[in-house]
Amino acid sequence: MKKELLTALLASALVSPLAIADAVKQGKELAWSRKKGNCLTCHMVEGGQQTGNSGPPLMSIKARYPDKAALREQIWDPTKRNPLTNMPPFGRNKILTEAEIDQVVEYLYSL
Amino acid sequence: MKKIIGSALAGTLGLSIAFGISAGPVEDQIAFQKYYENRFPDTPTEDFANGVYSILPAAREQWEAIEEFPPYELAIEAGEEFYNKPFANGKSLADCFGADGAVRNQYPKWDSERGMVVTMELAINECLTANGEKPLKYKKGKITEVTAFMSFNSRGQKVDVKIPSDDPRALAAYENGKEHFYTKRGQLNFACADCHLLTAGNLYRADTTSPGFGHGTHWPVFRSKWQSMGTLHRRFGGCHKNIRANPYKAQGEEYRNLEYFVTYMSNGLEFNGPAARK
Numbered sequence: 001m002k003k004e005l006l007t008a009l010l011a012s013a014l015v016s017p018l019a020i021a022d023a024v025k026q027g028k029e030l031a032w033s034r035k036k037g038n039c040l041t042c043h044m045v046e047g048g049q050q051t052g053n054s055g056p057p058l059m060s061i062k063a064r065y066p067d068k069a070a071l072r073e074q075i076w077d078p079t080k081r082n083p084l085t086n087m088p089p090f091g092r093n094k095i096l097t098e099a100e101i102d103q104v105v106e107y108l109y110s111l
Numbered sequence: 112m113k114k115i116i117g118s119a120l121a122g123t124l125g126l127s128i129a130f131g132i133s134a135g136p137v138e139d140q141i142a143f144q145k146y147y148e149n150r151f152p153d154t155p156t157e158d159f160a161n162g163v164y165s166i167l168p169a170a171r172e173q174w175e176a177i178e179e180f181p182p183y184e185l186a187i188e189a190g191e192e193f194y195n196k197p198f199a200n201g202k203s204l205a206d207c208f209g210a211d212g213a214v215r216n217q218y219p220k221w222d223s224e225r226g227m228v229v230t231m232e233l234a235i236n237e238c239l240t241a242n243g244e245k246p247l248k249y250k251k252g253k254i255t256e257v258t259a260f261m262s263f264n265s266r267g268q269k270v271d272v273k274i275p276s277d278d279p280r281a282l283a284a285y286e287n288g289k290e291h292f293y294t295k296r297g298q299l300n301f302a303c304a305d306c307h308l309l310t311a312g313n314l315y316r317a318d319t320t321s322p323g324f325g326h327g328t329h330w331p332v333f334r335s336k337w338q339s340m341g342t343l344h345r346r347f348g349g350c351h352k353n354i355r356a357n358p359y360k361a362q363g364e365e366y367r368n369l370e371y372f373v374t375y376m377s378n379g380l381e382f383n384g385p386a387a388r389k
Binding site: 050054 | 298300305309314
């Protein structure tokens with residue numbers, strides 16, 4: 001896990017702004033897709049239709065997660081912080097791939 | 112895998128502590144019902160038998176309009192016909208369940224001879240096979256017509272599931288159902304309790320999750336999404352598919368025990384099936 005985090009950190013430190021913009025776009029698609037992230041089932045997000053309210057709104061993510069790695073960790077396995085959470089462990093249960101989680105992180109960081 | 116089991120157990124444990132669930136079924140039931148009464152103070156207790164409509168005034172109007180010309184009406188009629196149709200041996204379902212089949216409040220029940228929970232659907236099939244007839248399928252079709260007829264004639268009966276204290280296997284079946292309800296499962300890692308207890312009434316996309324209090328009262332159901340009738344175990348399976356878990360077998364031990372727990376939690380409400388649901 002540590003290794004994956006390190007890779008993700010290194011990757012985000014090295015990629016160009018253009019690559020980040022691309023990841024944001026891909027990440028949004030994943031986050032909005034019902035088959036993939038399906039984040040809107042529980043989270044309100046600007047521009048999203050029929051969003052749920054079981055999780056907090058997706059906004060001001062940078063302020064809430066100054067540490068990008070902590071955000072990634074929260075998506076990878078939110079039950080570590082709160083075993084009762086409703087949020088699925090996207091990494092641990094392989095709902096998204098590691099690369100897809102990176103893209104979702106970039107998208108969330110743009111909110 | 113170990114990790115998944117670990118967190119599921121931690122979750123169950125956490126919930127038990129959070130809701131003060133300690134001693135036995137009676138205490139469980141009191142705490143369970145109190146939780147919903149506190150969460151939805153505007154809902155009269157008996158109204159929880161109406162599922163999500165007990166907490167959603169906007170959807171309720173639409174639902175009441177549907178109930179004026181109920182989509183399960185034909186099922187009741189077909190069920191009545193099947194109920195009274197003589198078997199090859201001349202007997203009929205009425206020989207097992209009485210002239211009107213109003214026995215809803217006897218199920219689910221603990222059968223201490225066999226050491227298992229018997230549901231109404233199971234009892235119907237056992238009546239059929241004991242008389243040399245073919246059993247019905249458990250999720251949809253003919254079984255829902257028969258139970259629609261029997262439930263309709265049983266409307267107003269109080270839910271009164273019993274866990275006999277002289278048979279520890281009954282308590283074990285209840286505990287098994289309870290553990291199922293509170294255990295996270297599936298790729299999406301949801302417990303029944305996550306949507307229907309902890310966040311009951313919240314929005315998931317455009318859908319409001321129904322309170323777990325009242326879940327066992329109103330079956331079979333004509334569900335708009337199915338465009339057909341279905342049994343409680345059909346719904347259990349659908350929920351499990353939603354969270355990307357493998358559904359268990361309808362009328363297998365797992366779902367019968369879950370029904371035992373869920374219906375016991377609704378003790379005191381009225382049976383009000385069949386019903387229409389979104």
